[in-house]
Amino acid sequence: MPQALGLARVEAPSPTPTVSTDELRRDLRLIAEMIDPGARVLDIGCGDGALLAYLTRQKGVDGRGIELSQSGVNACVAHGLSVIQGDADRDLDAYPARAFDVVVLSQTLQATRAPRRVIEALVRIGRRAIVSFPNFGFWKIRLGLLLSGRMPISDLLPHPWYETPNIHLCTIRDFVALCDELEVRVERSLTLDRHGRPYALDPRGGLANLLAEQGVFVLSGRTSIRSET
Amino acid sequence: MSTLAFRPRPRSFENWPGHRLFVREPMRLDCGIDFGPFTIAYQTYGTLNAEGSNAILICHALTGDQYAADPHPITGKPGWWETMVGPGRVLDTERYFLICANVLGGCMGTTGPQDIDPATGEPWALSFPVITVRDMVRAQKRLIEHLGIESLFCAIGGSMGGMQVLQWAASYPQCVFSAVPIAAAARHSAQNIAFHEVGRQAIMADPDWCGGRYLSLGRKPARGLAVARMAAHITYLSETALHRKFGRNLQDRNAVTYGFDADFQVESYLRHQGSTFVDRFDANSYLYITRAMDYFDLAAEYGGSLHQAFSGTRSRFCVISFTSDWLFPTSESRQLVQALNAVAANVSFVEIATENGHDAFLLHEPELFETLRGFLAGCAEHRGLSR
Numbered sequence: 196m197p198q199a200l201g202l203a204r205v206e207a208p209s210p211t212p213t214v215s216t217d218e219l220r221r222d223l224r225l226i227a228e229m230i231d232p233g234a235r236v237l238d239i240g241c242g243d244g245a246l247l248a249y250l251t252r253q254k255g256v257d258g259r260g261i262e263l264s265q266s267g268v269n270a271c272v273a274h275g276l277s278v279i280q281g282d283a284d285r286d287l288d289a290y291p292a293r294a295f296d297v298v299v300l301s302q303t304l305q306a307t308r309a310p311r312r313v314i315e316a317l318v319r320i321g322r323r324a325i326v327s328f329p330n331f332g333f334w335k336i337r338l339g340l341l342l343s344g345r346m347p348i349s350d351l352l353p354h355p356w357y358e359t360p361n362i363h364l365c366t367i368r369d370f371v372a373l374c375d376e377l378e379v380r381v382e383r384s385l386t387l388d389r390h391g392r393p394y395a396l397d398p399r400g401g402l403a404n405l406l407a408e409q410g411v412f413v414l415s416g417r418t419s420i421r422s423e424t
Numbered sequence: 425m426s427t428l429a430f431r432p433r434p435r436s437f438e439n440w441p442g443h444r445l446f447v448r449e450p451m452r453l454d455c456g457i458d459f460g461p462f463t464i465a466y467q468t469y470g471t472l473n474a475e476g477s478n479a480i481l482i483c484h485a486l487t488g489d490q491y492a493a494d495p496h497p498i499t500g501k502p503g504w505w506e507t508m509v510g511p512g513r514v515l516d517t518e519r520y521f522l523i524c525a526n527v528l529g530g531c532m533g534t535t536g537p538q539d540i541d542p543a544t545g546e547p548w549a550l551s552f553p554v555i556t557v558r559d560m561v562r563a564q565k566r567l568i569e570h571l572g573i574e575s576l577f578c579a580i581g582g583s584m585g586g587m588q589v590l591q592w593a594a595s596y597p598q599c600v601f602s603a604v605p606i607a608a609a610a611r612h613s614a615q616n617i618a619f620h621e622v623g624r625q626a627i628m629a630d631p632d633w634c635g636g637r638y639l640s641l642g643r644k645p646a647r648g649l650a651v652a653r654m655a656a657h658i659t660y661l662s663e664t665a666l667h668r669k670f671g672r673n674l675q676d677r678n679a680v681t682y683g684f685d686a687d688f689q690v691e692s693y694l695r696h697q698g699s700t701f702v703d704r705f706d707a708n709s710y711l712y713i714t715r716a717m718d719y720f721d722l723a724a725e726y727g728g729s730l731h732q733a734f735s736g737t738r739s740r741f742c743v744i745s746f747t748s749d750w751l752f753p754t755s756e757s758r759q760l761v762q763a764l765n766a767v768a769a770n771v772s773f774v775e776i777a778t779e780n781g782h783d784a785f786l787l788h789e790p791e792l793f794e795t796l797r798g799f800l801a802g803c804a805e806h807r808g809l810s811r
Contacts, residue, residue: 259771265777268772268774269774271772272742272795272798272799273795273798273799274798274802275801277771278772280773281761281773289762290765290768291767291768294768
């Protein structure tokens with residue numbers, strides 16, 4: 196069964212009830228650092244619950260998760276996390292506006308059927324949304340396509356074209372353009388190189404789009420009160 | 425009234441194990457009647473802690489009873505949730521104080537249609553008021569208050585037990601720290617009502633039912649009740665499980681007999697289910713309790729929108745369904761979860777893959793046990809329950 200959510204996280208190690216920062220995947224660690232203690236957090240595509248478990252135990256957040264794969268959900272709940280089986284395309288409409296302080300969508304946007312609607316839902320139900328996704332404009336992907344003429348396969352995009360769950364890939368520039376179109380505020384952005392090291396490059400610039408393997412964006416809705424970040 | 429010398433009291437619950445609460449103050453039922461006094465028969469396991477914070481209410485299903493974890497006083501069979509309840513088990517009697525009460529309208533000691541109506545000196549039969557799931561829960565609330573428990577650590581139950589759990593969460597949100605409806609729904613579907621009606625008609629078509637007055641007349645609608653049970657039992661299993669268990673296998677014979685004997689194993693099995701059921705269950709109770717389930721529609725109580733039932737809830741929910749349950753399918757649980765999401769409730773939702781159909785909640789399902797263990801451990805941590 197293809198697991199459309201939690202692209203990279205489905206390969207993460209089995210869930211552990213106590214997670215230290217060291218064990219947390221690098222991009223998740225960055226996301227965790229952006230979240231205030233005690234916040235109400237919804238992690239969409241929470242995989243095995245590594246981020247949720249970390250946030251709940253280390254930061255005392257009121258955390259919930261949505262995960263597509265039933266095995267992921269069951270593992271999360273069996274570890275005391277509040278997680279439901281569901282998907283980002285179908286199940287976000289049910290939530291009321293501003294139900295959460297932070298909504299996290301990590302490495303999942305590209306696997307949704309309607310990313311545009313999903314982004315709108317994120318900034319509706321969360322005061323802030325943190326979105327991370329693989330950058331299809333990354334130089335290795337461009338070069339690979341140019342030289343081999345085959346669909347790119349990388350650590351972040353490990354599936355061959357015929358069985359990939361990643362049906363809506365985009366570049367960092369594409370993403371920023373969509374945010375502009377939706378009048379979604381980009382409060383903060385980080386670009387990560389292939390080792391997961393963050394660089395504060397201007398996401399609208401060509402360099403970020405070329406050098407970043409993935410992007411992490413903090414978004415807020417157009418009606419949102421200006422954030423302190 | 426009756427001049428018959430032979431008027432059997434069907435059961436001698438006085439000698440059965442467990443506790444009894446005599447509720448003197450009448451209780452207003454949904455049908456408008458002030459009912460009472462009445463008796464609640466219940467079982468407890470484990471010890472209530474000093475703070476009164478470790479109580480779990482187990483809500484039983486249609487034909488269940490308070491004997492969740494000890495032998496049934498009539499059949500001698502192990503408790504219906506013995507796999508779940510006990511020292512070190514998921515519902516750990518060394519950690520929690522577990523309460524399981526026979527529902528109002530039941531036939532295992534809590535007041536029901538087979539008991540004597542003090543006004544007539546005869547069994548209530550059909551003059552017993554029609555009760556609802558909310559009435560059952562109201563009665564349980566009286567019991568909880570009597571036990572000195574302000575807030576339940578958890579309300580848990582499968583099928584109709586799950587309906588009661590949802591009713592608890594809606595009616596008394598401040599008294600429910602966590603709620604676990606298993607293989608349940610927020611309303612009884614048309615299909616479910618239809619199956620119940622078949623069962624009721626089978627009972628009422630039995631000449632021994634006598635318009636419900638069978639106890640006064642010294643009779644018993646055993647055939648009707650058995651047929652009701654047989655029909656219902658099919659709905660508790662999945663087609664796959666039935667096929668795996670019985671296929672088209674013949675019962676103690678090598679060929680069909682060209683008659684209406686139980687040629688097939690599945691027939692023999694159902695007949696057995698039916699005939700053992702009538703030993704332990706009262707036909708009128710069956711009518712009343714199935715009716716209560718039919719009437720259950722939580723959204724209707726709250727102006728037609730289910731999420732209103734949970735508005736402002738602080739309870740932690742764990743909704744569980746089974747893939748092969750076609751009586752209370754996952755889609756019903758999903759609707760419930762959506763309503764809970766609409767009020768941003770704290771909810772977990774797990775669908776467990778099994779071939780065991782609706783009955784899976786009664787069986788050894790490792791994933792069910794793991795889920796509950798984890799969920800309860802998480803809740804205990806938030807409640808500050810010490811190990």
